[in-house]
Amino acid sequence: ETQNKGLEEGRRTLVEGRSAKTMALSRSCLSGGRLLSSSLRRTKFTLPDLAYGYGELEPIISGEIMELHHSKHHNTYVTNLNVAMEKLGDAQAKGDITAVVAAQAAIKFNGGGHVNHSIFWQNLAPPSKGGGAPPTGDLAEAIDATFGSLEAMKTKLSAMSVAVQGSGWGWLGTDAAGKLALATCANQDPLEATTGLVPLFGIDVWEHAYYLDYKNVRPD
Amino acid sequence: NFRGGAIVNPSFFGKTRAPPWRGGGAPPTGDLAEAIDATFGSLEAMKTKLSAMSVAVQGSGWGWLGTDAAGKLALATCANQDPLEATTGLVPLFGIDVWEHAYYLDYKNVRPD
Secondary structure, three states: OOHHHHHHHHHHHHHHOHHHHHHHHHHHHEHHHOOOOOOHHHOOEOOOOOOOOHHHHOOOOOHHHHHHHHHHHHHHHHHHHHHHHHHHHHHHHHOOHHHHHHHHHHHHHHHHHHHHHHHHHHHOOOHHHOOOOOOOHHHHHHHHHHHOOHHHHHHHHHHHHHOOOOOEEEEEEEOOOOOEEEEEEEOOOOHHHHHOOEEEEEEEOOHHHOHHHHOOOOOO | OHHHHHHHHHHHHHHHOOOHHHOOOOOOOHHHHHHHHHHHOOHHHHHHHHHHHHHOOOOOEEEEEEEOOOOOEEEEEEEOOOOHHHHHOOEEEEEEEOOHHHOHHHHOOOOOO
16 A cells, blocks of 8 residues: 555665665654664654655545554554663663563664654655655666565565564565565564564554555555 | 364353343352452452453464363463464463454444443
8 A cells, every 4th residue: 555655765765775764763753863882772763754744645645544554553552662771771771681671672672662653754745745656767777676566575575574474564675785575574573673674664464554444454 | 273263262252241131230149249259359359350361462362261181270361263272272262353344343443441
């Protein structure tokens, strides 16, 4: 459902290269622009703004879903990520390894949720901002070379995403050699940390991403 | 595991729920009530604990009240459609489905409600 809208954005990021992608993520994911530092516990992550209104993706995705998804679900990941990072900072300051380990699950879940959704909002765009246009240039060539055609890639990625058991994400990404690959991850496991693939385009198959519009029919 | 659990879990879920005129909402009595009080202190304490565990499931899954091999009550959560007994050995008595489809249309993202 979101592939057409996402691929144009993916094209821009692939053409501009990995560093641009990382920078785009930095802008949206990290306030203050610092990735890791001893002052990590004072870095607050923030909810990125959308580049479009909640209703601009209709009729594919309703404004109701977009508003809940962004202002509730993603916002909760950001809030809980900040809490988890605070706990991690405290544990590190005390040298409490048990508490450090205990903090990891919440960081993975909420940090993954924040990273994944930050990419997702950039993948989506209304037609007026390029959404729906097929990829061009390097990305289009790479898709054809790797999968045969855009349609073939879409069919494969859709099938993999629909088949996720439980909650998760489907992804188009690039491997260390720059080659395109498809993958799925469970829950909010972030693609790069989990598989090493750099994410270009993701499909959220958590039920909250589609249920109000499509009910149980995830393939739609 | 996924498909089998998806049959076992909702079938069980249907049996554990009832409208008020069929007894739904009435607190447990007899042996179960005594066991809940003995294990958790009170019905409210058990409900608070089970609710918190269920809400905290990361992703899709179920919260459960069950009995272990010795017949003692226990609380557990399982991911996705993993069935309680096959996964943990606990015999299920009462389950809470926290897959988003179980509550989203009524409660949206507010799983605790």
